[in-house]
Amino acid sequence: MQNENFKSAITFVRKFELSKRIAIMILIAYAFSVIMRLYWVFWAGGFPEFMWNNQLMINTNDGYAFAEGARDMIAGFHQPNDLSYFGSSLSTLTAYLAKILPFSFETIILYMSVFLSSLIVIPILLISSELKCIKAGFMGALVSSVANSYYNRTMAGYYDTDMLNLVFAMFILWAMIRIIVKNDKLCLLYITSFVMLYNWWYPSSFALNSTMVGIFLVYTLVFLRKHRLNYEAIILIIVALTNIPLYIQAAVILLLFAVFYFKNNLINLRILAIIGAIVFAIFVLKGGLNPIIFQLKFYIFRGVADSGGIKLHFYNVNQTIQESGIVPMKIFMERISSDIAVFIVAAVGYVILCFRHKEFLLSLPILGLGFIAFKAGLRFTIYSVPIMGLGFGYAIYFGVKMLKIPRDAGRVCMFFLTLAALYPAYAHIKEYKTSTVFYNREVEILNKLKSIASREDYVLAWWDYGYPIRYYADVKTLIDGGKHLGNDNFPISFALFKDQISSANMARMDVEYTERNFKEKIQDTLEEALKDYHYNDIDDLLLNLKLKDFAPPKPTRDVYYYLPDRMMSIFNVVLQFSNLDLKTGKNYDSPFFYQADIYEQDQYGINLGNGITLSNDLTSLRLGERSVNINTFYITSYDEHSKLSVSQTNIDSSAQFYVIFMKDYGRFLLLDKSVLNSTFIQLFVFERYDADLFEPVILSPVAKIYKLKR
Ligand code: MN
Numbered sequence: 001m002q003n004e005n006f007k008s009a010i011t012f013v014r015k016f017e018l019s020k021r022i023a024i025m026i027l028i029a030y031a032f033s034v035i036m037r038l039y040w041v042f043w044a045g046g047f048p049e050f051m052w053n054n055q056l057m058i059n060t061n062d063g064y065a066f067a068e069g070a071r072d073m074i075a076g077f078h079q080p081n082d083l084s085y086f087g088s089s090l091s092t093l094t095a096y097l098a099k100i101l102p103f104s105f106e107t108i109i110l111y112m113s114v115f116l117s118s119l120i121v122i123p124i125l126l127i128s129s130e131l132k133c134i135k136a137g138f139m140g141a142l143v144s145s146v147a148n149s150y151y152n153r154t155m156a157g158y159y160d161t162d163m164l165n166l167v168f169a170m171f172i173l174w175a176m177i178r179i180i181v182k183n184d185k186l187c188l189l190y191i192t193s194f195v196m197l198y199n200w201w202y203p204s205s206f207a208l209n210s211t212m213v214g215i216f217l218v219y220t221l222v223f224l225r226k227h228r229l230n231y232e233a234i235i236l237i238i239v240a241l242t243n244i245p246l247y248i249q250a251a252v253i254l255l256l257f258a259v260f261y262f263k264n265n266l267i268n269l270r271i272l273a274i275i276g277a278i279v280f281a282i283f284v285l286k287g288g289l290n291p292i293i294f295q296l297k298f299y300i301f302r303g304v305a306d307s308g309g310i311k312l313h314f315y316n317v318n319q320t321i322q323e324s325g326i327v328p329m330k331i332f333m334e335r336i337s338s339d340i341a342v343f344i345v346a347a348v349g350y351v352i353l354c355f356r357h358k359e360f361l362l363s364l365p366i367l368g369l370g371f372i373a374f375k376a377g378l379r380f381t382i383y384s385v386p387i388m389g390l391g392f393g394y395a396i397y398f399g400v401k402m403l404k405i406p407r408d409a410g411r412v413c414m415f416f417l418t419l420a421a422l423y424p425a426y427a428h429i430k431e432y433k434t435s436t437v438f439y440n441r442e443v444e445i446l447n448k449l450k451s452i453a454s455r456e457d458y459v460l461a462w463w464d465y466g467y468p469i470r471y472y473a474d475v476k477t478l479i480d481g482g483k484h485l486g487n488d489n490f491p492i493s494f495a496l497f498k499d500q501i502s503s504a505n506m507a508r509m510d511v512e513y514t515e516r517n518f519k520e521k522i523q524d525t526l527e528e529a530l531k532d533y534h535y536n537d538i539d540d541l542l543l544n545l546k547l548k549d550f551a552p553p554k555p556t557r558d559v560y561y562y563l564p565d566r567m568m569s570i571f572n573v574v575l576q577f578s579n580l581d582l583k584t585g586k587n588y589d590s591p592f593f594y595q596a597d598i599y600e601q602d603q604y605g606i607n608l609g610n611g612i613t614l615s616n617d618l619t620s621l622r623l624g625e626r627s628v629n630i631n632t633f634y635i636t637s638y639d640e641h642s643k644l645s646v647s648q649t650n651i652d653s654s655a656q657f658y659v660i661f662m663k664d665y666g667r668f669l670l671l672d673k674s675v676l677n678s679t680f681i682q683l684f685v686f687e688r689y690d691a692d693l694f695e696p697v698i699l700s701p702v703a704k705i706y707k708l709k710r
Pocket of ligand 1: 078079082084455474475476
């Protein structure tokens, strides 16, 4: 008896020592991850233009959607159809933190990613402790926490759901491994909590969660057929993934857990199988397999266009996004492990780890999701990071053990090899100098607009600026980072690219139809307008918008145009969305628009780059071999009262090219007539607005805001 007590006392002390060791390693790795992320704060803090409300602004566009949602949740209300992320997971957490923490809202959204993403070190170390290789986990945690792609998407100011996506996935993996290694029944609770949290936090995690539970089932059937805790876990995970009201879900989970935990003798494998079948049937009935069926349909039936109604062909936004495409191997490896050598060591370590501890095979879905980057784009690489990190740590740990290096020498080895593996990540962090989404001069303008416009008013702007505009000006927008399909973008592109009358008519029409769409659930602005205005041909409608006596819908609110200088560099892309034949989807010839911010004097004149040279007498252009006359040469400049003045020299009225020298910007623009007459160029570059249609509200060199008078 005494002996027994003594033994258990020793186990207790050992366990305590072990958890103390893990706790210390977690603290060190966590602190390391946090401190590395503060580098950006330190660097960016040197730029006053990155500051707003005495705090650095965030550096991810989508973050403003969550920030808007959190702001609205703190206020307790938002406007119908304002697309606010009110109630979304990240907004909810942020609003809650803002309530309990003594920091400003701006501070909270700047640092959340720093402190939450660094939690990744905990499940990594816990997994290594289950596999009895904490040293490997420690090295893996350090390397993973700062690996290129994980850093890029969780750095300070990267206010997005990425900050917890991998943390949850890794905790689920840990609980699965622990179930197998320790047969710890409490894991049933951990695993369901993490699956439910993950599902709430990031609904798209459904695919990863389902794959993980699928692999877990396969693993169980192959290696651990008699291990009933596995089946119990699978049943509970399926309940956690089933689309039923939260209170029913929680009740079912608690009930099943209580039975599994306390009354296990009541349930034999047959009854367990029956419970499993029922749970799975409900999962399927509630649409659990729909995502898979949807995918299959998509692959089988793609190419078959749906028919019926008037079909307009819009410009597909994917045509402008380059993310998907062939991923070079080198970049892929560097994003996952910061360096090719580290990646290769990690890959070897991963294989050894799976051989030595086959339960680590359960990490395959997470690892595999990272490899989807080859098909689906680089943003997926982060998923491979912690798995490969553990692989790296294990390779070193295993090598040191195999080579029988003495204890202290082994530690020195591990220390320096980890340091070497961390160096490329450190170099990347120092190199990766992202600027904030907006500069404070732009935010000042939006902040001013906030006091002018009402929350129900619309701001017409390109989608890149949608979320930040809504956050800073508290208005509605037509398109944003989440709403920018071809048909969403067409009216905005049209309003920026076409003449002022067409623009004003389209803007009013799109705003009023967008509000109507919300209430009446009609499909598309243009298709609906065709019916209402009794046109058969979309081109007739678009042509009629040019007429001043065209009657757009009655205004229900104000509309503002937000025209930022920064749109100049993407204007060529912006206008593509309306420069096409909607009946066939074929692009019209590209309008000519060229911007030169860098130029130099050479023997032929002013070299504007790309083989374009402006003659010294400013009357002609050399385009490669060809020399063409300039139609009109404009110079815009600000006088001492910060008022814009435009001078113009007419040269050759038959020539097709126009040149604008924006003196204070140090910039030349080359354009054809269609771009010259576009609303964006007329209103932003020249401030030549039709006073019947537009009224200037804020005219700053960085952005101009006009109010629509239609
Ligand atoms: Mn709102």
